[in-house]
């Protein structure tokens with residue numbers, strides 16, 4: 001049986017993962033609208049990954065016999081003005097998500113909830129990849145984003161994300 005506190009944190013994390021998906025869909029739309037379809041594609045796939053994270057949390061709650069209660073997803077409110085904005089806000093957002101997941105780890109550890117610790121460990125590991133891929137994108141936009149032909153090539157590269 002999960003403690004009330006841990007149930008609450010896991011339910012909240014489902015909302016945060018869906019918000020992440022919504023945020024990245026918003027970025028995807030923005031980049032598509034300004035002709036950067038490779039960036040648009042990259043963030044569309046990222047949004048799908050976030051939905052998959054939400055699914056993992058819902059699945060875990062179900063396995064622990066907890067009813068999933070979906071909350072309203074907030075409207076994305078981060079406005080992209082230049083190419084660098086979106087990738088930087090994405091990295092900042094991933095760091096926020098990492099802190100949120102690590103808090104669940106800390107609370108589960110405190111409660112000696114070994115099942116939740118085992119489950120959340122995989123998501124702590126996943127956040128290393130999430131922050132890394134977000135950081136790589138920031139570095140690339142910083143390196144090539146100011147030159148139109150380099151930006152064109154970077155956009156082409158991002159189209160290739162599988």
Ligand SMILES: [Fe+2]
Pocket residue numbers: 017020049050053097
């Ligand atoms: Fe996520």
Ligand SMILES: [Fe+2]
Pocket residue numbers: 020050094097130
């Ligand atoms: Fe993420």
